[in-house]
Amino acid sequence: MKKLFFSLFVLLLLGTSNIASAACAYMNVHNSGASVAVNGSSDVYGPFSISCLGVVSFTFEDLSGNNPTSTINHLIERMVGGSWQVVSQTTSYGQRSVTRTFFPTATGSYRYRIVNSGQSVVRNWRMEGRIPLFTIPGAR
Numbered sequence: 498m499k500k501l502f503f504s505l506f507v508l509l510l511l512g513t514s515n516i517a518s519a520a521c522a523y524m525n526v527h528n529s530g531a532s533v534a535v536n537g538s539s540d541v542y543g544p545f546s547i548s549c550l551g552v553v554s555f556t557f558e559d560l561s562g563n564n565p566t567s568t569i570n571h572l573i574e575r576m577v578g579g580s581w582q583v584v585s586q587t588t589s590y591g592q593r594s595v596t597r598t599f600f601p602t603a604t605g606s607y608r609y610r611i612v613n614s615g616q617s618v619v620r621n622w623r624m625e626g627r628i629p630l631f632t633i634p635g636a637r
Contacts, residue, residue, distance in 0.1 A: 521551035521629035533611065533619040541624050543608025544576065547601050551629035554598040555609050559589075560621040566591050568615030573599055576606040588614070 526542055533539045541557060553573075559565040573585040584607075585599040601607065609626070613619050 520633045521549035522631055522633055523551070523627050524630050526626045526628055527624065529621070529623040531621045533613045533622070535613055535616060535618060538610055538612040539619075539622075541609040541611055541622070542626060543610075544606045545608065545628055546604075546606055547629060548604050549629040549632040550601055550604065552598060552600055553607075553626070553628050554596065555624055555626035556594060556596045557589075557611070557624050558594050558622060559592070559619060560623060561617070561619055564591070565593055565619075566615065566617050567613060567619050569595075569619065570612040570614055571595060571597055572610045572612065573597065574608050574610060575601070575603065581608065581610075 526545075528542050530539050530541070542555065547553070557569075557571060559567055559569070561567060567589075568591070569589050571587050571589065572583050574581040575584045576582075584601070585597070587595070587597065589595045597609070609624070611619075611622075
């Protein structure tokens, strides 16, 4: 058990941000899903808490086949006053892989959501990302 915590601590220290405003410890995240219907949506990741303002990145992969034809809206949303508000968005057209990077301007609860606005079902997808966990005390 001690080895597990030590390994996690080392990974967190190695994954620090180079941004001058804060030194954040980061965590790598993964998720996958299936069957997002036309006009349907799916939470790709979240909700997750951001307490250190550092770069957030997600790479989304459409695994629907050799030539995906989906039109997907990629939304990063923040909980404000009890409802989700879009803080960053982009649309992909038939792309197999999309990388989303954004810099949050406020701490709080966030989520990454997709909306299938195309004409075909997104059969399978996966995501890898990197989110800031907390500010490293004493680091600049």
